[in-house]
Amino acid sequence: MVGKLFILFGLIAVASATVKLQEMFSWNVLDWNYPDQYLKQQALQTGALIRENALPVGIERWRNKLFVSVPRWQPGIPATLNYIPLDAPYDPSPKLTPYPSFKGNELGDCENGLTTVYRIKADKCDRLWVLDVGTYGYDPNVTNVCPYALNVYDLHTDQRIRRYVFRPEDIVSSTFIANIALDEGLTCDDTFAYFSDELGYGLIAYSWEQNKSWRFSHSYFMPDPLVGDFNIAGLNFQWGAEGIFGISAGPMGADGYRTLYFSPLTSFTEFAVSTRILRDESKVKGSYRDFKVVGSRGRDTHTTAKVMDSTGVQLFALIDQNAVGCWNSALTLKPQNVALVDKDDVGLIFPCDVKIDDSRNVWVISDRMSTFLESELNYGEINFRIYVAPFDKLTEGTVCETNAPVVQTPKLLLNYASQTPLYNSPHLESISQIPSEIFLPATSPKTSTTSFNSFSSKNIYPKVSSSLRFSKQPSQPYYFPSSQSHTSNKNPWWLQNNY
Ligand SMILES: *[C@@H]1O[C@H](CO)[C@@H](O)[C@H](O)[C@H]1NC(C)=O
Ligand SMILES: *[C@@H]1O[C@H](CO)[C@@H](O)[C@H](O)[C@H]1NC(C)=O
Numbered sequence: 001m002v003g004k005l006f007i008l009f010g011l012i013a014v015a016s017a018t019v020k021l022q023e024m025f026s027w028n029v030l031d032w033n034y035p036d037q038y039l040k041q042q043a044l045q046t047g048a049l050i051r052e053n054a055l056p057v058g059i060e061r062w063r064n065k066l067f068v069s070v071p072r073w074q075p076g077i078p079a080t081l082n083y084i085p086l087d088a089p090y091d092p093s094p095k096l097t098p099y100p101s102f103k104g105n106e107l108g109d110c111e112n113g114l115t116t117v118y119r120i121k122a123d124k125c126d127r128l129w130v131l132d133v134g135t136y137g138y139d140p141n142v143t144n145v146c147p148y149a150l151n152v153y154d155l156h157t158d159q160r161i162r163r164y165v166f167r168p169e170d171i172v173s174s175t176f177i178a179n180i181a182l183d184e185g186l187t188c189d190d191t192f193a194y195f196s197d198e199l200g201y202g203l204i205a206y207s208w209e210q211n212k213s214w215r216f217s218h219s220y221f222m223p224d225p226l227v228g229d230f231n232i233a234g235l236n237f238q239w240g241a242e243g244i245f246g247i248s249a250g251p252m253g254a255d256g257y258r259t260l261y262f263s264p265l266t267s268f269t270e271f272a273v274s275t276r277i278l279r280d281e282s283k284v285k286g287s288y289r290d291f292k293v294v295g296s297r298g299r300d301t302h303t304t305a306k307v308m309d310s311t312g313v314q315l316f317a318l319i320d321q322n323a324v325g326c327w328n329s330a331l332t333l334k335p336q337n338v339a340l341v342d343k344d345d346v347g348l349i350f351p352c353d354v355k356i357d358d359s360r361n362v363w364v365i366s367d368r369m370s371t372f373l374e375s376e377l378n379y380g381e382i383n384f385r386i387y388v389a390p391f392d393k394l395t396e397g398t399v400c401e402t403n404a405p406v407v408q409t410p411k412l413l414l415n416y417a418s419q420t421p422l423y424n425s426p427h428l429e430s431i432s433q434i435p436s437e438i439f440l441p442a443t444s445p446k447t448s449t450t451s452f453n454s455f456s457s458k459n460i461y462p463k464v465s466s467s468l469r470f471s472k473q474p475s476q477p478y479y480f481p482s483s484q485s486h487t488s489n490k491n492p493w494w495l496q497n498n499y
Contacts, residue, residue: 018344020394021324021364021387025084025092029379030054030070032078033095043078050076055372056384057178059365061086061357062122062155066386068096068365069117072107073138079105080117081130100158107136110146111163118178119305119353125188127161128153131180131195138373148177150193150206164206170215175200179305181247183258183275192279194260196244197221203244203262205278214281218291220244223266230302232319232370233349242266246306246316249275250329261294261308268301270294270333295333301325305353307362309391311402315341315362317351324351324364326400339398347385360391 029051034040043049053074060067064087070077079098088094098105106113114132121129130153134146148166153159176199183192188208195204201221206213221244228240242265249258257276263269270293277283277290297303300320308314312329323343331337342348350369356362364387368377377383395401 018342018347018387020396021342021344021348021362021389023347023385024388025094025386026382027093027384028382030056030384031093031095032082033097047076049078050074052377052379053077055369056352056365056367057369058117058119058353059363059386060120060122060128060355061361061363062126062128063358065099065155066363067099067120067122067128068386069120070096071116071118071138072136073116077107078102080114080132081105081120100153100160104160108145110134110149114151115146119180121180121182121193122155123182123184123188123191124358125184125191126155127188128155129180129182129193131177133177148175152208162208162211164211164213166204166213170202170204170213172197172200172202175202177204179245179247181249181260183249183260183279192275194247194249194278196247196262198243198245198265199241201243203247203278205281207279212281214284216278216284216287218288220271220291220293221262221264223264224269225266227268227302228266230320230370233322233368235370235374237370237374239266246303248306248308248314250308250314251310251312261306261314263303263306265302265304268298269296270327296335297325297327297333297338298335301338304351307354307356309356309360313391313395313400313402315354315356315391315394317354317364319350319370322346322348322351322366324348324354324362324394326395326398328395328400328402330402331399337399339395339400341394341398341400342387342389347382347387356391361388362391362394363388 031051032049034043040049053076054070055073056068056070058067058069064085065083066086067081067083070080070082072080079096079102081099082096083099084094084096104113107115114130115134115136117130117132123129130151132146132149132151134144134148136143136145148171150162150164150166151160152162154161175197177195177197179196181194183194185191191208193206193208195206197204201217203216203218203221204213205216223241223243225240228238230237230239244262245265247260247262249260252258255276257274257279259272260275260278261270261272263271271291272294273291277287283290300318302319303316303325304319306314306316308329314327314329316325316327318325318340321340321343322345323340325338326341327333327338348364348366349371351364351366352369353365354362365384366387367384371377
């Protein structure tokens with residue numbers, strides 16, 4: 001009898017645990033670091049900190065920082081942009097530290113502070129791209145405290161190096177923007193950012209070089225009215241109006257442009273457009289047919305976030321299935337070519353953001369958002385989790401695995417390079433055409449340029465190639481702890497070689 005029970009519990013444990021994704025951090029409720037206990041007590045007493053109101057929604061890893069964003073949907077959120085120092089002694093439920101500071105996160109200080117931030121993205125030039133949507137509260141109780149403003153930080157100095165307020169024409173009355181994708185060219189100046197307007201059904205492009213934005217509209221940005229019914233974690237609800245949401249740029253193609261993949265949240269269909277169109281303001285009109293239908297992921301594949309790696313494999317959060325899915329863009333997008341890379345009916349409830357870092361680790365955050373919004377979280381249990389796994393481990397054994405990585409030898413790229421003498425071909429390879437085998441997970445501070453002086457047009461990518469050279473041992477540097485061991489490990493495995 002005892003033996004039988006034991007086996008039963010064992011099976012349950014296996015059935016409700018991620019296999020490939022390793023749980024790194026988890027929280028019942030979030031908390032913040034304050035400079036001292038007095039200030040923290042004061043924040044608790046005045047309601048500046050109400051821990052139960054905080055829901056983490058976005059992540060990004062840059063070197064020794066894991067950024068975590070928390071929208072100001074309710075009062076008591078001391079900072080909307082935060083990080084966890086990855087080189088600190090391991091704490092399974094770390095308190096958040098505001099980035100760049102408490103002051104830089106002041107609600108309603110439009111010029112200097114961030115009010116509400118959703119997804120964030122770091123680039124190869126060590127800049128962090130952050131859209132402050134400027135809102136306080138949540139539908140239907142939302143106030144636009146500040147205008148939509150893009151804020152870009154130099155991650156070496158933690159200084160904001162640009163603030164760009166969206167033009168009134170970029171926004172409509174129903175605008176809601178959560179997602180950002182970057183389109184990195186050959187120089188730091190040649191960077192575009194794209195923002196999906198979920199409820200205004202638009203796509204906004206921003207050019208770093210021109211410091212200018214423009215807005216595309218398209219019927220492919222609309223929700224599919226047939227799939228507005230959601231069932232997540234035992235809750236049934238209807239999100240029928242949710243349009244273009246998850247967006248991600250693929251690797252650079254032979255023509256020197258990337259493909260921006262996108263899907264409405266209320267849809268199972270994937271669409272795409274070349275960045276050749278998006279980068280060109282004049283294409284705002286007359287480009288209807290440049291937007292393409294890629295295919296269908298199949299039933300129950302509402303997705304909140306997606307990311308594509310340099311080999312053209314896309315990972316996406318699957319909120320109906322408590323899972324992360326994959327698709328290799330070398331194959332037709334149809335249900336047979338979509339696989340789950342991991343699934344967990346407890347831990348992965350509402351996978352909310354997926355990112356790939358420079359070391360080809362995949363980071364996933366799950367946050368039970370649907371329960372938070374449509375019902376109530378139980379703070380007696382774990383609600384928020386951050387997972388990590390090497391990219392190639394995740395796709396191993398699935399239809400998405402790239403045996404022969406897609407290596408492109410773009411002709412146009414070389415033309416670009418000759419116009420940009422600072423940029424030679426080893427660098428080119430390091431951007432997007434590196435086969436997965438030659439990525440090394442380690443990027444030591446020594447091998448990347450440390451100062452990013454003032455973003456002049458002379459700036460080129462840091463010399464990442466030296467850290468990517470050229471060990472054909474993709475799996476060796478990755479070390480997986482057993483699930484118990486990482487709690488006592490002072491040097492977490494994902495940093496062991498890195499810093
Ligand atoms: C809207 O905000 C007001 C003021 O903060 C609050 O009293 C009210 O309960 C909120 N309503 C909803 C539906 O959240
Ligand atoms: C970019 O545009 C914004 C307007 O939103 C302006 O305030 C800022 O000074 C500009 N920055 C640069 C570097 O031109």
